[in-house]
Amino acid sequence: IQLTQSPSFLSASVGDRVTITCRASQGISSYLAWYQQEPGKAPKLLIYAASTLQSGVPSRFSGSGSGTEFTLTISSLQPEDFATYYCQQLNTYPLTFGGGTKVEIK
Amino acid sequence: EVQLVESGGGLVQPGGSLSLSCAASGFTFSDHYMDWVRQAPGKGLEWVGRTRNKANSYTTEYAASVKGRFTISRDDSKNSLYLQMNSLKTEDTAVYYCARDYCSGGWCYLGYWGQGSLVTVSS
Numbered sequence: 001i002q003l004t005q006s007p008s009f010l011s012a013s014v015g016d017r018v019t020i021t022c023r024a025s026q027g028i029s030s031y032l033a034w035y036q037q038e039p040g041k042a043p044k045l046l047i048y049a050a051s052t053l054q055s056g057v058p059s060r061f062s063g064s065g066s067g068t069e070f071t072l073t074i075s076s077l078q079p080e081d082f083a084t085y086y087c088q089q090l091n092t093y094p095l096t097f098g099g100g101t102k103v104e105i106k
Numbered sequence: 107e108v109q110l111v112e113s114g115g116g117l118v119q120p121g122g123s124l125s126l127s128c129a130a131s132g133f134t135f136s137d138h139y140m141d142w143v144r145q146a147p148g149k150g151l152e153w154v155g156r157t158r159n160k161a162n163s164y165t166t167e168y169a170a171s172v173k174g175r176f177t178i179s180r181d182d183s184k185n186s187l188y189l190q191m192n193s194l195k196t197e198d199t200a201v202y203y204c205a206r207d208y209c210s211g212g213w214c215y216l217g218y219w220g221q222g223s224l225v226t227v228s229s
Contacts, residue, residue, distance in 0.1 A: 031213055033215045033216070035151070035216070037151075042203055042219035042220065042221055042222060043143075043151065043203070043216070043219055044219070045208060045215055045216060045217050048208065048210060048213075048215040049210055049211060049213070049215075052210065054208070054217070084150075086150065086151050088151075088153070088215075088216070090213055090214070090215060093156075093167045094153060094167065094168065094169045094170060095141075095153040095156070095167075096153060097150060097151040097152065097153060098150075099150050100150040100151070
């Protein structure tokens, strides 16, 4: 299953609302996760089951979608949110990641 | 606290072999699925494979790009995960992460990650 993230890069300001899309090549129900990766660090699980916030993740992050289209939204971008975000499907082996979306400071 | 520490990375020639280890602590290792994920320099994440837990007979899954060349194993008595990599290619150059599952509703996501170990395949 291929996952296509868009955009691959976005430039935004602190306080902006940001939305990242992940489209699957076939239906994956809600078996999708979102990860955040800061430069030089390991990825961190943000959201699982498409819309469930992992413990300790700020409530400005939210996820939605099912089937083939999913979104990650950051309601008010904070300085620590500038990172690369990846979606991952866990519906079918082999598991796959999207290509990533790099969020940079405008 | 969950801790995952990879080791064993380094420089290897094309066609060679290398074994990575991941030492786990802070949880009951035998209860959990464990994964390997890699990231080539400047590129995105690529899932490598998974070993299920004892309750699921330690079965494994692999990405097509490594199937037949890489083998994932585990030793629950040592709280350790392994990745045996054979017939290495230059495109296997990457940071390799081990990750522990976080399961919900019967599905297991990658909830905890190690810091990674760099493998460089070059002549």
